Amino acid sequence: MRGMSIGELAGASGVRTDTVRYYERIGLLAMAARTEAGYRSYGSEDLARLRFIRRAKSLGFSLEDIRRLLDLQGNDASTAGDVLALTRQRIEVLQNQIADLAAIEAALANLARDCPPDAPASDCPILAHLAGLHRFKMGVPRSPIMSRKD
Template identity: 60%
Template sequence: MTKSLTIGAFAKAVGVRPDTIRYYERNALLADPGRTEAGYRIYDENDLERVRFIRKAQRLGFTLKEIAVLLSLRSSDTARAADVLAITTRKIADLKTQIADLMRIEAALTALADDCPVDAPVADCPILAHLATASNTSDR
């Protein structure tokens, strides 16, 4: 027997706010729920499992668009594991690019911080001077 939960209890069970549940519904990540005679949304164990899947995928860095595709593949009778692997491989490449960008930013900020004369007036701060300089790049 599947237990029915109101949106508040459902949101609490999966660790999100009710507006997050409504957002997932608006974006077709979660099907429109059944309703009580009074019009209250009701959710079941399948919905709990689906939102847990969504949340775990988000923690791994997948976007909601990617998660929608993963959910679609998961429910497909014809999809192959290779389809999921392709999405995951693209995600890994995206993450490697983001990591490289963050490392570049860290190096630039570290260099600026190392050049900062702590006792100088703020007008002589190289960090502020760098930020005020027109440039096409965000690094030094």
Template identity: 65%
Template sequence: MVVIGIGKLAKAAEVRTDTVRYYERLGLLAPPSRTRAGYRSYGTADIERLRFIRRAKSLGFPLDDIRQLLALRADDNARAAAVLTVTRARIAALDTQIRDLHAIAEALSRLADDCPPDAAVSECPILAHLSGLHRHPADSDRR
């Protein structure tokens, strides 16, 4: 059985050694066995586990969710429905966030499109909006 140190593990999983220890503290990684000198020693399954965490992170799961997912993966009695619950909750959170950001981007785009670049800032509808004026001070000729 292949035994590697924290440095090789980190390199294999493309994380920092600090991150490995950090995940151990958070309970995402079990405390590994130690050499006589006190060095952490890992096996290939740990590389797998770290890569799982990386992929989950890249899909927007917070570390708390990832801890749950790891527990479910290791639980022979667990049903896929449990994974689905975590996943659907994440999707819902993402959808909310996307909708919020989209609404903001839309609002900014509309204001930006209405903004004449060469005008003085006093004519700028963006600043006007931020100042709480919902009409341009001199838009009598628009529309």
């Protein structure tokens, strides 16, 4: 596949032409070779690089991380340990994100569990929680009628 146009490259790699140009602009792809007419011209190694980017993106790596990974790939002095370090960092971030989201989800699920759908919003424990009224955990206050002397 010598001399693909940007459209062919984009089609073959599953990104848009604008995105290819964007990647070139930010230095993620090298400046493309040009035809006489000034059209960008790509070879199979460009396609491989774009596919690499797409796969890395699907694993949640940022373009900045991907740039580093590509540097490691192209640098004879780098080791698998270097790649592993980036990967471990990414895993750690993921674990933290998952933990944060799971904590939020648990909190919401907890609130949702005790929410009586047919009650007026003013009795909604979710709104109560958001309003900062976690004092009354829940349930009917025992004999509110009796608690005159509070």
